[in-house]
Amino acid sequence: MNTAIELIRVSRRYRSTAALEDVSLRLEENAIHGLLGRNGAGKTTLMSVATAQDWPSAGEVKILGVRPHENEQVLPKICFVREEQRYIDDALAKHAFSAASRAFPRWDADLAAQLTREFRVPEKTRIKKMSRGQRSAVGVIIGIASRAEVTFFDEPYMGLDAVARQLFYDRLLEDYAAHPRTVVISSHLIDEIAHLIENVVVIDQGRILLQEPVEQLRDRAVTLVGREDAVAEVAGTREVLHHESMGRIVRTTVLGALDETERSLLQAREVEIVPVSLQQLIVRLTAREETSVQTTMDPSQEVAR
Numbered sequence: 001m002n003t004a005i006e007l008i009r010v011s012r013r014y015r016s017t018a019a020l021e022d023v024s025l026r027l028e029e030n031a032i033h034g035l036l037g038r039n040g041a042g043k044t045t046l047m048s049v050a051t052a053q054d055w056p057s058a059g060e061v062k063i064l065g066v067r068p069h070e071n072e073q074v075l076p077k078i079c080f081v082r083e084e085q086r087y088i089d090d091a092l093a094k095h096a097f098s099a100a101s102r103a104f105p106r107w108d109a110d111l112a113a114q115l116t117r118e119f120r121v122p123e124k125t126r127i128k129k130m131s132r133g134q135r136s137a138v139g140v141i142i143g144i145a146s147r148a149e150v151t152f153f154d155e156p157y158m159g160l161d162a163v164a165r166q167l168f169y170d171r172l173l174e175d176y177a178a179h180p181r182t183v184v185i186s187s188h189l190i191d192e193i194a195h196l197i198e199n200v201v202v203i204d205q206g207r208i209l210l211q212e213p214v215e216q217l218r219d220r221a222v223t224l225v226g227r228e229d230a231v232a233e234v235a236g237t238r239e240v241l242h243h244e245s246m247g248r249i250v251r252t253t254v255l256g257a258l259d260e261t262e263r264s265l266l267q268a269r270e271v272e273i274v275p276v277s278l279q280q281l282i283v284r285l286t287a288r289e290e291t292s293v294q295t296t297m298d299p300s301q302e303v304a305r
């Protein structure tokens, strides 16, 4: 597998803040990657630096093997969809699409027209006057229809309703299957994008905490629900990520895949083995890594918000 995006010891400092601190990262070509992290973790900064919209204070960035900064060869292959995208004052959606068609050689105008209808983007309203969700839809359409070899979506769902978000996930996946490319999505709605992403990168305080294929990550932990003594027989030998007690019944999330002997033992003791959602797992693993931060988040909520 080739590397599409590479950061080598990249730092980005703003006066007193280290938004990125010595970040080294390689993301494979033709895959969908999830970039996850708490507010202020450094996700937007990482994307800005990787798309050459910002300069690193130190280190090197390579996109498709070359440095993207001021590089006319590679910039048309990079699309960055972000919430605070600026459009010229009186621009309608069609003007933004026309600019995108000139910027991106693989732009598909028919697809953009289809998505405009599906997302119900108003054709006669200036982008500036659109609702937040409609503006987000314009960005999402550009991100999908550009078919750029490397596409970054920075929290693309802001303001999109549940129907529009599902439409985004469905159309992105369909178009990606037909035209494979490298996609990076930053999101707080982990379980919503879990089925899309093949690889997870978790960033915190400017550093990469975790980078792992989703399938591998899913096998990392299970939750055991049952009588305390029965759960303890297996949980006692493992690292516990989370423990809740409800009278005599406990819910304990442990690291590591269970072997057949353990599964049989748990079954005999009537202990339920519950898979851990990606969101819960990342919240737990992030909390474990952050020894200095005490998290009291409810994992059923958005991650790390």
Ligand SMILES: Nc1ncnc2c1ncn2[C@@H]1O[C@H](COP(=O)(O)OP(=O)(O)OP(=O)(O)O)[C@@H](O)[C@H]1O
Residues within 6 Å of the ligand: 014, 017, 018, 019, 037, 038, 039, 040, 041, 042, 043, 044, 045, 046
């Ligand atoms: N232009 C800037 N000037 C000063 N500090 C900045 C600037 N841009 C970002 N930062 C700081 O860098 C850190 C990382 O910010 P960044 O926007 O990359 O985080 P994020 O992970 O995208 O957050 P969120 O999920 O809230 O959007 C934060 O502490 C932020 O305050």
